Amino acid sequence: MIEALWDGLILVFSWPAIGYMSIGVLFGLFMGFTPGIGGPVTLALVLPFSFNMDEVSAIAFLIGTHSVVNNGGSVTAILFGVPGSGPNAATLIDGFPLAQKGEAGRAIGAALAASALGGLFGTVVLACLIPILRPIVLVFGPPEFFMLAILGVVFLATLSGDNPLKGVLAGLLGLLISLIGEELIVGTKRYTFDIIYLWDGIKLVPSVIGLFAIAEMVDLLLKGGSIAKPDKERELSGPWTGVVDVFRHWDILVRSSILGVVIGIIPGLGGDVACFLAYGQAAQTAKKGEVEYGKGNICGVIAPEAASNAKEGGALVPTIAFGIPGSGSMAILLGALLIVGVTPGANLLNEQLDLTFTMVWTLAIANLSAAVIILMLANPLSKLTFFDGSVLAPVIISVCFIGAYMTTNSTGDIIVAIVLGIIGFMMKRLNFSRAAMLLGLVLGRIVEQNLFLSIRIFGAGFIYRPIAMGLVVIALLVMGWSFLKPVLQRRNEKAA
């Protein structure tokens, strides 16, 4: 295995693989900057270029591109409140308020460091897990998926701040909107009003663009001025302060990375869940005296970023070991591997172990490269937040519409972005949690599908499976704590 590890490293640095990886990293970062063009869309765009490459170059190019897209999306989420894709919306919750305080550099530094270290963590876990993959992947079934999704729904309570009622309403609305379209088991078309576009449901990308990007741009145009309105008396901290913050909050980094890897390993749950779960668990463990989550707490940036890149290593596990893609991006990657002659499965874990480690090393090196590149650009990029919003906003809105349209090449996606933009704008003005609504949108179908599968396969007693039961206990503890915490805080304040 050590020999395969070393051979994999040599393969990554060989020519032309290292050249293709570098191109992939730059391209992935650029695509990440564009809202809506992240993850699967980026991979689908570059896939044809890999057909004529040898297997090592194709792996380096595709994984190099894919693994850094989220980094680019995080930068726009922090700078402009425009998430590049679903996972970046979790970073936006605290990242954008930091930019509004003039601390965009610090937020970017923290995001990149957390992302790089989380990615490294995921890579190490991937390398260590290779010998023992099969039992881990097979232990998760529909009951466990269902309970993980419910756990994500329970975390809604932590995203609703002072007004749980508004948070729950936002989450319920998101869950219901996710059910629009063709029902998965019987095929009934629900809430479609005979509109063909709605048969496929409401897509996540235009929803994210509308709820966050367009709503923020309208708010910026309304308020006038620039995005950043720093407190003049406070000295602004730069990206290296953010990097130091990640090491200071190493416990959040480790917990979020573990969560990201575990969620990534489970096929079908998706990366968005990992980021929001990580954010939720960080918010649950907020210490007294810290900046409130949602108002510019640096841990609110560290947690989702660490989980976001850690899950990439985890998501490769079922893809290369069993040919079971963990997400849309992995499905495209799997297709690409098959085209260039790499067959996932036992071969990749035995005779072609060096290729597997090529993927591992590519992940690690691409993440580090992206972090270094963006850190060098962090200061000039953060100056964009001081531009006049009335010039920046129309450009960003145009980019958002391009990103929304590129989801399915349909103007229906632009309409969805506008409608959800109006709703998102009102939610922002009235302190409803848009993150809770987005989480509901992401989890609704997962909850329904896995509930019915669980009942069909295991009967009503599916909840008694050990891991599912463990997740029930965690969900109850989280719920109980979110109600108990304010009561204890008030009691402590009265006693003080």
Added chain:
Amino acid sequence: MKRAEEIGFAVFLVIIFAMFVILGWGYAERPRIVPLTLSIPGLALSVLHLGNSIVKAKRTARKEHPVPAQKADEKPVGDQQPAVSTETRKILEIWIWIIALALGINFLGFMITIPVFLVAFLRFFAKRSWKISTLIAASFTLAVYLVFYVGLRTTL
């Protein structure tokens, strides 16, 4: 204005959840389980939220404008605020620009609508000069063309 927005949005939520309940009831047994499980509590909570908003609005209104005792033949003083505030007008204007952009994209395509939108918006909303507006619009359109049409070989 904020009170009216709170109540308006609360009414909107009640209508939306009611719609999910009423339409959901018409589906077969399996497809309606999860929608009704979510929408019925949602409707109840949204009605509760509407009630809260109305009570809060009345309480705030009483604190801001305590009603003086009136004589029987005195006419009540009318509301002094303009029918549509400046902020509301600005919000509507911004959304009209955005909807116009979407309509333009639908009927004329990206490559015509985006430069026209940017020039018009920067000139008439952001009050920039024709030179700056045209420069920004042209640069951005060129960037879109180079990235998507030349680089990615896709059409918008």
